Amino acid sequence: MKSYKLFVLGLFFIWSCAEEDVNSPSQSDVFIKYYGANANQAVDLATYTYLENDVEETGYMILAQNESDGIQSDFYLVRTDKYGNEVNSVIIDVAEADSASATSTVDIPKKIKPIGNGQFLVVGVISGSLNYLGAWIEIDTSLNSTNIHRVSDVETIDIIKTDDNEVIILGDQNERIVIRKLDFDDNLIWSSEVDFTGDDEALALFENPNGNLFIVGSSRAYEETEGINIFALETNSRGTAESSDGVPKILNESTASNDDIPTAVIATPWGYSITGYTLPNAQNGNEPQGFVVNVSRTANILYTHVFEFPSNSSNGGFESTWPQALTVDYAGFLSVVGRLPEFPGKQDEMMVMRIHPSLGLQESDYGSCRSFGRATGDDVANAVITHPLDGDLVIAGTVDFGSGTSLISLMKLSETGDLVD
Amino acid sequence: MKRIFLFSFFAIFGATWVYAQLTATQQLNKAEDDYEAGILIGIPDQINGRMEEFSKAEKVRAKKLLTLVYIFSDEEKKAEEALVDLLREEPEYQLDPKVDPAELFFLYSQFRTAPIFKVSFRAGANMSNPTILGEYGTYDLDEGALFVNGKTKSGLDSKEYNGLFESGSMSPTGGIQAGWWTEVMAEKHVGKGVELGGGLQVRNSKYFAEQFSTSSQKVEWTNKQLMFRVPIQVKYTYNYMNRNKSILPYALLGLSYDYLMSATVDASSDIGIGATVTGMDIKGIDDRQVNVHNMSYYVGLGAKYRVKTHFLNVELRYDMSPFNYINGDNRNNNQTSTFELGYVEPDLRMNVLSLSLGFTYSVHNPVKLK
Numbered sequence: 054m055k056s057y058k059l060f061v062l063g064l065f066f067i068w069s070c071a072e073e074d075v076n077s078p079s080q081s082d083v084f085i086k087y088y089g090a091n092a093n094q095a096v097d098l099a100t101y102t103y104l105e106n107d108v109e110e111t112g113y114m115i116l117a118q119n120e121s122d123g124i125q126s127d128f129y130l131v132r133t134d135k136y137g138n139e140v141n142s143v144i145i146d147v148a149e150a151d152s153a154s155a156t157s158t159v160d161i162p163k164k165i166k167p168i169g170n171g172q173f174l175v176v177g178v179i180s181g182s183l184n185y186l187g188a189w190i191e192i193d194t195s196l197n198s199t200n201i202h203r204v205s206d207v208e209t210i211d212i213i214k215t216d217d218n219e220v221i222i223l224g225d226q227n228e229r230i231v232i233r234k235l236d237f238d239d240n241l242i243w244s245s246e247v248d249f250t251g252d253d254e255a256l257a258l259f260e261n262p263n264g265n266l267f268i269v270g271s272s273r274a275y276e277e278t279e280g281i282n283i284f285a286l287e288t289n290s291r292g293t294a295e296s297s298d299g300v301p302k303i304l305n306e307s308t309a310s311n312d313d314i315p316t317a318v319i320a321t322p323w324g325y326s327i328t329g330y331t332l333p334n335a336q337n338g339n340e341p342q343g344f345v346v347n348v349s350r351t352a353n354i355l356y357t358h359v360f361e362f363p364s365n366s367s368n369g370g371f372e373s374t375w376p377q378a379l380t381v382d383y384a385g386f387l388s389v390v391g392r393l394p395e396f397p398g399k400q401d402e403m404m405v406m407r408i409h410p411s412l413g414l415q416e417s418d419y420g421s422c423r424s425f426g427r428a429t430g431d432d433v434a435n436a437v438i439t440h441p442l443d444g445d446l447v448i449a450g451t452v453d454f455g456s457g458t459s460l461i462s463l464m465k466l467s468e469t470g471d472l473v474d
Numbered sequence: 475m476k477r478i479f480l481f482s483f484f485a486i487f488g489a490t491w492v493y494a495q496l497t498a499t500q501q502l503n504k505a506e507d508d509y510e511a512g513i514l515i516g517i518p519d520q521i522n523g524r525m526e527e528f529s530k531a532e533k534v535r536a537k538k539l540l541t542l543v544y545i546f547s548d549e550e551k552k553a554e555e556a557l558v559d560l561l562r563e564e565p566e567y568q569l570d571p572k573v574d575p576a577e578l579f580f581l582y583s584q585f586r587t588a589p590i591f592k593v594s595f596r597a598g599a600n601m602s603n604p605t606i607l608g609e610y611g612t613y614d615l616d617e618g619a620l621f622v623n624g625k626t627k628s629g630l631d632s633k634e635y636n637g638l639f640e641s642g643s644m645s646p647t648g649g650i651q652a653g654w655w656t657e658v659m660a661e662k663h664v665g666k667g668v669e670l671g672g673g674l675q676v677r678n679s680k681y682f683a684e685q686f687s688t689s690s691q692k693v694e695w696t697n698k699q700l701m702f703r704v705p706i707q708v709k710y711t712y713n714y715m716n717r718n719k720s721i722l723p724y725a726l727l728g729l730s731y732d733y734l735m736s737a738t739v740d741a742s743s744d745i746g747i748g749a750t751v752t753g754m755d756i757k758g759i760d761d762r763q764v765n766v767h768n769m770s771y772y773v774g775l776g777a778k779y780r781v782k783t784h785f786l787n788v789e790l791r792y793d794m795s796p797f798n799y800i801n802g803d804n805r806n807n808n809q810t811s812t813f814e815l816g817y818v819e820p821d822l823r824m825n826v827l828s829l830s831l832g833f834t835y836s837v838h839n840p841v842k843l844k
Contacts, residue, residue: 060670063706067731067769077802077821080610085812087612087687087745139614427813429747452813454746460816472806473761 245292598830
């Protein structure tokens with residue numbers, strides 16, 4: 054009888070000790086995926102919805118730049134399901150029809166914008182072509198139906214679709230900012246220019262709720278200072294700036310020689326948030342130092358914060374940060390992604406930082422700063438969105454596997470930026 | 475007078491000398507003859523003093539003879555002691571119904587003659603056969619492929635896989651992944667050939683995974699485990715009670731607590747410049763990639779070959795774990811794996827087929843049953 058009792062006791066012991074993995078995250082909760090071959094660079098990221106077993110699910114559209122031979126590059130679109138599995142992909146040689154320079158054109162994608170009904174607008178720049186400077190593309194989620202609109206005189210940087218079913222493109226032309234409204238047959242509705250005193254470069258275009266336009270970009274030698282400065286500008290609905298008050302010089306007025314280079318802008322509940330980096334920064338060993346600037350919809354500065362994330366190196370100082378994109382996360386914080394140049398002991402790493410929208414990077418937030426990537430490659434997080442349903446961070450990045458192979462990565466992190474659920 | 479004294483001296487001395495010159499074997503034979511002749515008195519004195527001189531077989535004869543003498547001398551206590559001595563000399567001694575008297579059978583039946591427990595020592599080789607529970611990975615699960623020990627989640631080998639999918643030619647090299655194991659187990663017979671057992675085991679095993687993102691992008695991943703296991707089992711032995719059978723087949727069912735002592739990975743990737751890691755600890759790190767505590771159940775078939783009261787045995791066993799070996803919470807969290815190599819472990823459970831050779835030692839403690 055004693056042996057029976059021991060046996061039953063053993064059964065209970067064994068059963069109670071097992072770690073049943075009931076909490077294993079779903080494949081769609083957290084993942085990292087790689088796409089492509091040869092050299093690729095992620096650029097932008099958007100979501101789309103699809104039905105799976107009569108349930109609406111969220112998939113991802115990644116816009117990337119594909120370099121097949123190190124000289125020519127094309128637009129590269131990857132569509133994935135909610136698990137990050139590639140559903141289909143397409144490489145679009147935007148300058149294909151430009152027979153004069155088809156073999157050496159560099160197509161540089163800039164933005165992908167969902168416009169509803171499974172349709173997207175993709176915009177980018179063509180370099181090396183004799184005939185075109187930019188292009189915008191209508192494309193659906195199947196990636197099969199594409200309608201390419203080539204632009205001969207403007208480097209097209211951003212695009213929005215208006216309520217009257219037309220588009221407004223933002224671009225550069227001869228060191229000036231060009232805003233242009235077109236219909237889908239490429240007929241010009243109106244055109245406007247913004248010209249500061251130097252070399253102006255457009256970055257982002259938005260439409261305010263009142264119909265006015267909001268543009269962000271950079272300008273060299275603005276207001277008699279040296280270096281590059283950010284501009285943010287509210288115009289009327291036809292792209293005309295009505296007041297110089299709406300043209301702020303934003304960052305580092307005391308160190309005017311710095312280049313303050315904006316890299317991404319998002320619409321936020323308070324207006325807009327701009328991220329970028331200032332370079333060179335003597336205080337930081339002339340390494341790039343990231344910043345976030347919050348502005349109102351009328352382009353007034355609400356808050357400016359330069360990242361002072363303590364370095365891990367023995368020399369102290371601040372970690373070099375090179376933001377590339379940002380999003381408002383589930384808790385209303387700003388999640389900024391980009392690269393950590395020459396991260397200690399490694400090459401560039403993908404960076405994920407969580408920043409309070411009005412207090413900046415607090416010491417208590419240092420623990421939430423993440424780095425991902427390969428020790429021997431230069432990796433960068435290029436785009437980020439907050440998942441519309443579960444609040445997780447979804448990041449499109451570029452991972453350098455060496456030997457000319459850099460793959461597009463798609464990471465779905467937790468709400469707090471971890472590779473765990 | 476002097477002559478009479480000398481004669482008597484030599485007569486007594488001579489008789490004593492002759493008596494003393496009987497060998498132990500002759501002495502035993504003589505005692506047995508006396509028993510057959512019904513001369514019981516003096517037998518214990520004849521053989522007790524020479525017990526140390528007897529061979530093993532003679533000791534058995536001698537102790538059985540003593541038991542019989544005491545039975546028929548109505549010295550019950552001494553008979554019991556003699557029988558215990560006999561059973562200690564030769565556990566599981568079998569009586570012969572044609573020769574041995576009923577009184578001896580009766581006394582014998584009052585004693586425990588079976589082993590109180592057995593201790594088995596086993597060692598052998600094993601072969602992993604993991605089951606993929608859920609495919610996770612950095613690759614496109616719809617277009618790429620993951621082979622673990624040469625098989626996909628749906629059990630396809632490379633030939634079958636390449637026949638079904640147009641994903642390029644995948645040529646996994648996995649297959650048999652061998653390890654070793656050793657075990658010590660105590661077993662107790664609880665009746666009708668059924669034994670309950672519990673023991674300790676150390677098992678070294680490994681599996682080999684190959685991930686094809688495309689036909690030209692491959693990651694090879696060898697996960698090695700060293701487990702300390704605590705198995706308990708129920709074993710049924712056919713003809714268990716038949717001591718005349720020299721070969722006894724058996725079947726068993728068991729359950730085991732599995733503690734992962736170490737888990738290391740050797741891996742290589744040919745993506746881009748490629749990467750190689752050797753002996754990467756995936757258990758000791760903070761974000762451990764594997765579950766440390768697990769359990770498994772097993773079935774087995776074997777055969778025992780009787781060597782006196784002990785056994786040599788050969789056993790085939792299949793261990794199946796119902797739970798995930800991979801710690802899913804942290805599967806993506808190892809940057810060396812996810813970024814340097816571009817590999818993420820799938821959910822899988824460890825199944826292991828093992829073959830062992832062993833020796834079972836029977837431990838006896840003959841006592842009178844209450």
